[in-house]
Amino acid sequence: MVLEDLLKPLQYVDEQILREYTKLTQAWEKSGKSKYLLSNSFNISSFALFLGSMHLWGGYHYIPPLEGFFHTRNSVIDNRIKPYGSDFPVTSTSVAKPQNIHITIDRITRLPFLITAMSLTATGIYHLMTGIKSQSNQQVHEGIYLINHGISYIGNASSQYVKDTNPTLLKKDPLWKTAYTLLQEKIRAIPQPQPTINYLSE
Helix, strand or coil, X not given: CXXXXXXXXXXXXXXXXXXXXXXHHHHHHCCCCCHHHHHHHHHHHHHHHHHHHHHHHHCCCCCCHHHHHHHHHHHHHHHXXXXXXXXXXXXXXXXXXXXXXXXXXXXXXXHHHHHHHHXXXXXXXXXXXXXXXXXXHHHHHHHHHHHXXXXXXXXXXXXXXXXXXXXXXXXXXXXXXXXXXXXXXXXXXXXXXXXXCCHHHC
């Protein structure tokens, strides 16, 4: 029970992110294109940019194991396995089966990937700006290295979210509206000051 309580905030954040990716995928599919194609676009373009810039700036000639594994896995899923269904539109009532091992892996790893991506990208930007200011080539290279990793993780997480789009989430209130409602409830719960009666003046 304690673990479930700890995971609830993360599940809520994950749901809100999935909600935004669902809106993106709906707009994409209105043009008649497959969500697997959109997933592939995120996956392949981010990894290609990652490898190209790593070779250009850092002289790295290997594929990092984690990025290589998940990007390759995403490509196989998008083009061969398609565990989320055979290109059904996100506007349909079809729902992916949660017991599917590929879907379970995506749902467990996508939020950590996205959080890691944001951390790496933010740290990389800091190193890059500091390196430019201090004219330190090492810091500039470190910054680019971290940013490239961040882009790679963003592409991977985006690929995972796009495939798992859920139109039922669009019927729920967005995060800002939920937060606004909670704030209003908190304000209403604050005891209001009562007017004082001056009995001496009577």
